[in-house]
Amino acid sequence: MLSVKTELLAALAAELEQLSPGAGARAAFESPKVAAHGDFACTAAMQLAKPLKLNPRALGEQLRTALEATPAFQRWGDAIEIAGPGFLNIRLKPAAKQEVVREVLAAGERFGFQSARNERVLVE
Numbered sequence: 001m002l003s004v005k006t007e008l009l010a011a012l013a014a015e016l017e018q019l020s021p022g023a024g025a026r027a028a029f030e031s032p033k034v035a036a037h038g039d040f041a042c043t044a045a046m047q048l049a050k051p052l053k054l055n056p057r058a059l060g061e062q063l064r065t066a067l068e069a070t071p072a073f074q075r076w077g078d079a080i081e082i083a084g085p086g087f088l089n090i091r092l093k094p095a096a097k098q099e100v101v102r103e104v105l106a107a108g109e110r111f112g113f114q115s116a117r118n119e120r121v122l123v124e
Helices: 003-019 044-052 056-068 071-076 094-110
Strands: 040-042 077-083 087-092
Touching: 003 040, 003 044, 003 056, 003 071, 003 094, 044 056, 044 087, 056 071, 056 077, 056 087, 071 077, 071 094, 087 094
Parallel strands: none
Antiparallel strands: 040 087, 077 087
16 A cells, blocks of 8 residues: 555544544545535544534544644645545645655556465456
């Protein structure tokens, strides 16, 4: 996985873990349905709001504040917006996008390749 995304996911997981032990495993980014909404979207606030008995938008605000203070976000992130009921839309700095391009070019043909892990796979 690309280091920019890995670092930001680790920061998100740490913040989720502080909110609710075990919640760090839910750290995930999605691609926004509309590119103008940002580079990553996160639904963690909406997923955790009900078990924590909190308003998802308020939880999103709390997550945004915590994430903006992390070294990973300060290095790679440009802005976090809260949309709708609690979506976090994350925009990356141009330097983050340049780093991704560098990693892809450095990997060459091996980019995206994963070595076998002795797992069974069903292909239909």
